[in-house]
Amino acid sequence: VTSEPRAFIALDTGAATVAAAMIGRVGSRWRLIGSITMPAGADVEAIIAVLGARAADADPALAVALDLRHGGAVDLPRLEVASHPPRKLAVVAASQRALEPLVATASRSGWLTAAASTDGTDPLAMSTLLLDSGVHGVLVGAGDPPAADERRALGELAALIAAAAGRRPELVVVLAGGMSDHLPAFGDVGRRPGEVVLGPSARRGIPGGPLADLLLELALPPADAHRSLGWGAMALADVLDRRVDVVEIGHDAGTRAAASPGVGGASATAELAVVPTAALAPADPDDAVVDRVGLWSTWGADRHRLRDRLRELRIAPWADATGDGATLRLAAARAALSRLAECTPDWDDRPPADLTVATGGAWAVAAAPTVALALVDVLRRPGAGQFAIDHARILAPLGSIPDADERRAMVADLVDDLLAPLGTVVTPAGMRTGRNAGSVVVHGVTGEVRLDLTPGGLALVDLPPGSSAVAEFTFRDTVKLGARGRHFAIEVTGGLGGLVVDMRDVPLRLPDRADLRGEMLESWQATLLNGRDA
Amino acid sequence: VSTADVRLVPARRLISAPVDALFALAPGDRALVAAGDSVVVGAPIAEMIRDPRLDEFDLPTDAEAPLPGSRWTGNNRRGTDGGPTGEYIFDWHGRWRVATGDITDALETPFAGIVREVRPGTGITIRAAGRGIRGIVALGGPTRGRLQLGADGELRSGGLDVGSAGTILVVGSRVDAETLTRARAMGVCGVVVAGLASKERRDFIGSEARQRAALHRLPPFAVLVLDGATRRPLAGAVRAVLAALAGFEVAIVTDPPMLVFDRPNLVIPPPPVDLVRIRAGAMSGREGQFITAIGPRRFPGGAHLEAGIVRLPDGTDAAIPLGDLERFV
Numbered sequence: 054v055t056s057e058p059r060a061f062i063a064l065d066t067g068a069a070t071v072a073a074a075m076i077g078r079v080g081s082r083w084r085l086i087g088s089i090t091m092p093a094g095a096d097v098e099a100i101i102a103v104l105g106a107r108a109a110d111a112d113p114a115l116a117v118a119l120d121l122r123h124g125g126a127v128d129l130p131r132l133e134v135a136s137h138p139p140r141k142l143a144v145v146a147a148s149q150r151a152l153e154p155l156v157a158t159a160s161r162s163g164w165l166t167a168a169a170s171t172d173g174t175d176p177l178a179m180s181t182l183l184l185d186s187g188v189h190g191v192l193v194g195a196g197d198p199p200a201a202d203e204r205r206a207l208g209e210l211a212a213l214i215a216a217a218a219g220r221r222p223e224l225v226v227v228l229a230g231g232m233s234d235h236l237p238a239f240g241d242v243g244r245r246p247g248e249v250v251l252g253p254s255a256r257r258g259i260p261g262g263p264l265a266d267l268l269l270e271l272a273l274p275p276a277d278a279h280r281s282l283g284w285g286a287m288a289l290a291d292v293l294d295r296r297v298d299v300v301e302i303g304h305d306a307g308t309r310a311a312a313s314p315g316v317g318g319a320s321a322t323a324e325l326a327v328v329p330t331a332a333l334a335p336a337d338p339d340d341a342v343v344d345r346v347g348l349w350s351t352w353g354a355d356r357h358r359l360r361d362r363l364r365e366l367r368i369a370p371w372a373d374a375t376g377d378g379a380t381l382r383l384a385a386a387r388a389a390l391s392r393l394a395e396c397t398p399d400w401d402d403r404p405p406a407d408l409t410v411a412t413g414g415a416w417a418v419a420a421a422p423t424v425a426l427a428l429v430d431v432l433r434r435p436g437a438g439q440f441a442i443d444h445a446r447i448l449a450p451l452g453s454i455p456d457a458d459e460r461r462a463m464v465a466d467l468v469d470d471l472l473a474p475l476g477t478v479v480t481p482a483g484m485r486t487g488r489n490a491g492s493v494v495v496h497g498v499t500g501e502v503r504l505d506l507t508p509g510g511l512a513l514v515d516l517p518p519g520s521s522a523v524a525e526f527t528f529r530d531t532v533k534l535g536a537r538g539r540h541f542a543i544e545v546t547g548g549l550g551g552l553v554v555d556m557r558d559v560p561l562r563l564p565d566r567a568d569l570r571g572e573m574l575e576s577w578q579a580t581l582l583n584g585r586d587a
Numbered sequence: 588v589s590t591a592d593v594r595l596v597p598a599r600r601l602i603s604a605p606v607d608a609l610f611a612l613a614p615g616d617r618a619l620v621a622a623g624d625s626v627v628v629g630a631p632i633a634e635m636i637r638d639p640r641l642d643e644f645d646l647p648t649d650a651e652a653p654l655p656g657s658r659w660t661g662n663n664r665r666g667t668d669g670g671p672t673g674e675y676i677f678d679w680h681g682r683w684r685v686a687t688g689d690i691t692d693a694l695e696t697p698f699a700g701i702v703r704e705v706r707p708g709t710g711i712t713i714r715a716a717g718r719g720i721r722g723i724v725a726l727g728g729p730t731r732g733r734l735q736l737g738a739d740g741e742l743r744s745g746g747l748d749v750g751s752a753g754t755i756l757v758v759g760s761r762v763d764a765e766t767l768t769r770a771r772a773m774g775v776c777g778v779v780v781a782g783l784a785s786k787e788r789r790d791f792i793g794s795e796a797r798q799r800a801a802l803h804r805l806p807p808f809a810v811l812v813l814d815g816a817t818r819r820p821l822a823g824a825v826r827a828v829l830a831a832l833a834g835f836e837v838a839i840v841t842d843p844p845m846l847v848f849d850r851p852n853l854v855i856p857p858p859p860v861d862l863v864r865i866r867a868g869a870m871s872g873r874e875g876q877f878i879t880a881i882g883p884r885r886f887p888g889g890a891h892l893e894a895g896i897v898r899l900p901d902g903t904d905a906a907i908p909l910g911d912l913e914r915f916v
Contacts, residue, residue, distance in 0.1 A: 089893070090893075091595060092597045092909060092910040094597030094598055094913075095598075096594035096595070096598070099595050103595065107882075175641065176677075177614060177640065177641040177676070177684075177686055180614050180677070180686070181614055184706075184708040184709045185611075186609060186706075186710050212677050212678060213677045213679075216676060216677035216678070217677075219655055220655055220656045220706070357785055360785040360816075361784055361785050361816040361817055364815060364816040365815050365816055365817055368723055369815070369866060369910075369913075372866055372867035372910050373867035373868060373910075373911065374888075374890050374908060374910060374911075375868065375886035375887045375892070375908065376868075376886075376887040376888045378867070379888035379889070380888065418891070419890070420889050
């Protein structure tokens with residue numbers, strides 16, 4: 054955005070949906086003028102034309118101020134990102150023990166993975182895997198230094214992979230940890246079209262880190278929406294001076310970005326995880342995927358029917374978004390979110406985020422309070438946090454602005470428009486069941502509201518978007534709410550879901566019986582949608 | 588009808604051209620064609636090893652070092668014209684690992700075309716001399732046969748007769764695994780269906796794997812699924828093309844999943860611009876005329892979705908989410 058335009062289009066082209074937003078210069082700052090989300094496969098020019106026409110019809114004076122003539126929206130400059138289908142990475146190691154951390158790292162780094170180790174797979178099957186036309190890269194790793202059980206097999210493994218890489222010169226090869234010593238087996242790597250890259254070894258139990266960053270860099274093209282989301286989260290954290298967690302459930306992958314503001318002159322930081330297995334509906338849902346969706350479903354379908362519906366969701370992700378389809382979509386989103394959280398276990402050791410932002414097509418058609426409930430159902434941490442949704446899906450396009458200062462300035466201008474607040478959720482942990490847990494008094498501008506707290510349920514205080522209050526909690530027993538204690542005063546902000554006091558277990562425990570589980574899920578949802586306490 | 592409005596409906600390509608089909612090869616398989624070759628229908632393009640294994644061999648000291656992927660030929664066996672063959676995979680400490688096997692099957696191209704690429708151990712890509720109808724998935728192996736239109740609804744196993752041997756059957760909305768295995772046993776070459784449920788898909792894949800493992804194999808058989816996993820009739824535009832192809836030889840390939848036909852003189856008129864098909868919801872499978880986009884509307888379940896008015900053949904108008912619609916281009 055360099056030629057001083059009065060308006061531009063932010064475009065997030067996903068595999069399932071296309072989100073277009075018009076951003077215009079109003080007064081001295083950039084504002085969100087309007088947005089629209091349409092199924093992928095629709096004509097992008099037609100989508101932008103409709104967006105422009107609606108903006109002009111809604112406020113003709115503003116349209117004139119933005120130089121927006123009728124039908125002229127398609128000519129506006131565009132800030133565009135797109136998500137791309139993940140590619141497949143063959144992950145190989147000399148032992149099963151060495152393979153596990155490599156797979157854990159690769160599967161959260163934007164790659165679909167297929168794993169093999171020399172002690173579990175014969176060389177012919179491994180060669181077949183590497184020569185498969187669907188495989189685009191190879192990650193071969195060993196400990197640094199290699200462990201005793203790896204050393205004997207590393208030479209033969211390097212010879213096998215070098216032979217396959219010679220036959221497929223376009224294959225990207227990553228030699229991690231102790232495998233770096235076998236680089237000479239690959240000959241003159243500068244002459245092959247596919248890169249041969251040296252990387253650090255994978256760390257057991259900590260799937261993030263330098264190797265994950267390297268794999269992300271290789272997996273994501275430059276204008277990729279997932280990559281931009283990390284930059285956008287970082288700018289948002291810097292502007293708000295808050296720890297921000299962004300979660301996206303998309304058609305091809307789930308993305309999680311954890312950003313922290315800069316402290317003491319240091320710049321803001323962000324960590325990114327892109328998990329293809331955390332897609333809304335994986336391409337070939339196995340029993341584990343289907344069962345997990347069934348766990349969150351109130352629909353009561355058997356495994357075969359549920360699998361059929363998930364396949365349909367995969368084939369036409371925007372279709373069937375009403376009635377049962379909306380319920381299934383939310384169940385699939387919760388299941389995907391839990392897979393996403395499982396792939397970032399090291400993030401649980403950090404302080405909880407001050408603000409969690411949901412983005413992506415999976416949330417686009419759900420009622421705002423149910424989005425907040427889905428997030429707190431899965432991403433459960435004791436404490437208090439705000440939740441919001443990137444309703445116009447402009448965080449990723451803004452993140453693609455190459456200059457950090459310009460990106461930050463743009464996010465600062467748009468921060469009030471880009472987030473729709475869902476509310477504040479307070480989640481105390483460690484309460485005893487079966488008795489009154491205490492009370493909360495919410496001191497707002499319009500007066501006080503007092504609620505008794507019953508363990509195991511949700512309590513809702515109506516707190517509209519834009520308002521703030523102080524919630525004073527008095528518990529009968531010591532609970533964990535950030536710190537341990539019995540009395541807490543927390544500043545809370547309102548949202549479409551209000552203030553939610555979540556007194557359910559951390560982590561959430563659901564009944565084994567499907568009918569009881571369904572009733573419980575429905576009652577929680579009714580609490581947030583209708584305002585009844587569960 | 589506003590042309591701009593109908594462009595908001597997701598588009599699906601009715602006919603794909605050109606068609607580049609990949610025939611996967613495994614290490615040890617032998618390609619019989621080279622890039623640039625012209626192949627006719629039924630021409631053998633590869634020898635596929637049935638139960639490949641990895642053997643180790645020393646190279647003669649005066650032999651030139653082979654490249655991985657090149658062919659290996661063993662010493663002549665008594666009573667045979669040539670020795671065993673295989674493919675060099677990799678060299679470790681001077682001993683070559685070679686993928687080889689005792690029994691081979693011929694892989695034939697189901698359509699005529701030009702070989703674009705041959706990569707030993709990976710696959711052969713052939714550009715078809717024809718066009719194709721894209722599906723969601725194809726199960727089984729590449730096959731060809733005379734296209735025969737079957738029942739509009741669900742085909743049961745009892746509805747099959749031996750007269751369908753050698754054909755590719757279009758069976759309408761849905762089919763079960765029992766019908767598919769019976770069709771294969773009766774000599775039917777393939778089945779084209781709108782929807783295949785996950786359970787039937789799993790059962791058929793299991794049956795196909797057992798059949799492929801048998802010593803005496805049946806001819807290749809494929810199931811092409813055009814729409815998805817639930818029951819819905821074939822789209823009218825697709826049905827019209829299939830009706831025009833009835834009685835002619837067509838092929839099914841698995842990568843990409845596609846029905847390929849070589850009828851250069853067949854003129855396929857583009858579907859009407861405003862013709863849309865409802866692919867989900869209570870009216871799934873019905874088709875109508877797109878009248879106009881009406882903006883966001885609230886639908887059951889509380890979802891606010893962009894919608895359009897569709898005029899159904901009985902003259903009634905319905906507001907349908909745009910995401911539930913599709914149009915063919």
